[in-house]
Amino acid sequence: MKYLTEYRDGRVARALIEEIRGTATRPWVLMEVCGGQTHTIVKQGLDELIGGAVEMIHGPGCPVCVTPLEQIDKALALAARPDVIFTSFGDMLRVPGSECDLFQIRARGGAVRVVYSPLDALDLARKHPDKQVVFFAVGFETTAPANAMAVWRAQQLGVTNFTVLVSHVTVPPAMTAILDSPDNRVQGFLAAGHVCTIMGWTEYEPISAKYRVPIVVTGFEPIDILEGMLMTVRQLEEGRHDVENQYVRSVKRDGNQPAQELVSRVFHLVDRKWRGIGEIPGSGLALREEFAEFDAERRFAVEGIHTEESPACHAGEVLRGLLKPFECPAFGKECTPEHPLGAPMVSSEGACAAYYNYGRFRATAPSDV
Amino acid sequence: MCLGIPARIVEMHETQGLPMGVVDFGGVRREVCLAYVADQVKPGDYAVIHVGFAISKVDEEEARRTYEVLREMSQLDELEWLKEVADRAEGV
Numbered sequence: 001m002k003y004l005t006e007y008r009d010g011r012v013a014r015a016l017i018e019e020i021r022g023t024a025t026r027p028w029v030l031m032e033v034c035g036g037q038t039h040t041i042v043k044q045g046l047d048e049l050i051g052g053a054v055e056m057i058h059g060p061g062c063p064v065c066v067t068p069l070e071q072i073d074k075a076l077a078l079a080a081r082p083d084v085i086f087t088s089f090g091d092m093l094r095v096p097g098s099e100c101d102l103f104q105i106r107a108r109g110g111a112v113r114v115v116y117s118p119l120d121a122l123d124l125a126r127k128h129p130d131k132q133v134v135f136f137a138v139g140f141e142t143t144a145p146a147n148a149m150a151v152w153r154a155q156q157l158g159v160t161n162f163t164v165l166v167s168h169v170t171v172p173p174a175m176t177a178i179l180d181s182p183d184n185r186v187q188g189f190l191a192a193g194h195v196c197t198i199m200g201w202t203e204y205e206p207i208s209a210k211y212r213v214p215i216v217v218t219g220f221e222p223i224d225i226l227e228g229m230l231m232t233v234r235q236l237e238e239g240r241h242d243v244e245n246q247y248v249r250s251v252k253r254d255g256n257q258p259a260q261e262l263v264s265r266v267f268h269l270v271d272r273k274w275r276g277i278g279e280i281p282g283s284g285l286a287l288r289e290e291f292a293e294f295d296a297e298r299r300f301a302v303e304g305i306h307t308e309e310s311p312a313c314h315a316g317e318v319l320r321g322l323l324k325p326f327e328c329p330a331f332g333k334e335c336t337p338e339h340p341l342g343a344p345m346v347s348s349e350g351a352c353a354a355y356y357n358y359g360r361f362r363a364t365a366p367s368d369v
Numbered sequence: 370m371c372l373g374i375p376a377r378i379v380e381m382h383e384t385q386g387l388p389m390g391v392v393d394f395g396g397v398r399r400e401v402c403l404a405y406v407a408d409q410v411k412p413g414d415y416a417v418i419h420v421g422f423a424i425s426k427v428d429e430e431e432a433r434r435t436y437e438v439l440r441e442m443s444q445l446d447e448l449e450w451l452k453e454v455a456d457r458a459e460g461v
Contacts (some may be wrong), residue, residue: 003375003415003427004395006436015443036371063370089420091370117421119402139420142371145405146422153387194371197417197425220373223439249432250373250417250425259405259424349370 003249007221016226017049023233024053029185030232031178031321033171034140034192035062035349036220042354044222046229054229057185057321058354060174061192063139063167064091064347065319066274069307071138071167072097077302078134078165079105079112084300085128087121088136090114094346098308118150118164125154125162134296137164142194144168144285145259148266151287151294163296168285169272171195172203177280179211183322188232190218190225193247198263200255204243212241219247266291275343276316315342318351325355326362373419375427378403378412392418 032038038058041047047056060066076097079086086102093102093114106112111131115121118135125133137147147164154162171192178184191204196217208215214235218228228246235242245251263285272284287295296302312330317323325331325344335341337353344350348357355361376392381403383389388407391400399421406416406423415427 002377002395003432009443012439012443016439019442034371061371089370116399117402119421139370142373142419142424145424146402146420149402149404149422157385192371194373194417194419194424197373227435227439248435249428252425256405256424262405347370 004221007219007223009223012223013226016223016230020050020226020230020233021053023230023237025237027052027055028187028233028236029055029057030188030190030229031057031059031186032190032218032225033059033061033175034195034220035065035347035351036194037190037192037218037225038062038351039349039354040220040222040225042351042358042360045358046222046225050226050229054233058318058351059178059321060274060277060319061140061171061195062344062347062349062351063143063169064095065315065343065350066169066277067092067095067138067167067343068273068275069098069309070273070305071165073099073305073307074297074302075102075136075165076100076105077305078296078300079110080108081132081300083132085111085113085124085131085133086136087113087115087124087133089138091347092136092138094340095343096310096340096346098306118147119153122150122154122159122162125159126157129161131161132299133162135162135164137166137168139168140192140195141170141198141263142192144263144267145198145256148263151266151291152262154294155291160293163294163299164287165296166267166286167272168267169274170269170283170285172207173280173283174274174277175207177277177283178320179207179213181320186213186321188214188236189216190228190232191215193217193219193224193251196245196247196251196255198256198259200253201243201245201251202253208241208243214241215243217243217245217247217251219250274319276319310341313342315344315352318344324363325352326360328352332356332361371419373417373424375415376401376418378410378414378416378423380412381407381410390423392416392423394418
């Protein structure tokens, strides 16, 4: 496929790996922010190929992983209601709540439907006027314009049986939280290419300046990621800390303006809890008052939620890059993709699931630079 | 979840005032919302598609330029590639 297969060429990858290894005079610690990048890195073994020159720490950019347990439990309570058709992206269905997951709610007779697009959920509401259709609006800045459009359209078309359970998060505050942490080891970031497709990269300029870290907006194919690593390593070797753009075929400095406009018309910034990490100020999006009628939490009383995390799960440390998945005692034992204890074992973008699915059960010895 | 896949825009239309279109993902076609790129794209262009929405037009010029740089770095050229294919055919 055009713009896809050419970014998977093994020969170009080998040349980039050689260049990275030739450029690094010492090992550098980089973080890829987005779970999609984590998936590519682990699947292709890119971190092993550049071992010794670059250590990759996997970032928290997996919405499935960081959606707080309270919101999952609220989703479960809503999906169990007989008057509700609960709609969600497919990867949320197996995320463990305190007591069960959405698949189990469906098995018990709950109407849980997977949709490809939030507009499909809105269509479902129009086709079932006798039901309440709730959409689980999760995701980062990439997904926010799609979810904002569904709410905007619902208002425009006067659809009264459609609501959203919102759990949106934004990337820059999480990067700042990581850099502020006393145990931070990250020296450079590969920023998330599709988040920046929407937002551009101006928000990252103050972060790179304040913390003196290079930030390179990076795509998702193996060649993109290797080139992003090379650009970051070059900056580190030259003592620079700029924001650069590797993913030039999709990202412009100011991002997608119409998308940003609709997102800020429908949502506003709030403090948001991240599962496994805790509350990060100004890191979430919630519906503005003008759209309160589309807020599932207001339409339905979802109270009395008592959350309970599995005590055996170390997802928080994995999400902050303090533990590699295989260092968790439950990894591959009590916790597998079939029976996940924590969200990072569920999503294909979660670090634990990526390590499990691609057979990373132990550390590989780094090769020399 | 931030998965975005490049697809070719096949046709564009409006549904109740919303810019929509059909895109082709290497043979698989789907209707997507074009509201966020409507003023930049035309049929035949490529766009990055995420959860049923086009989020950017693929900049073909930039794509070609970076790929040239990478190709030079890896010292690949067409002749070399043709030779490889020929060698493989001969079972070398």
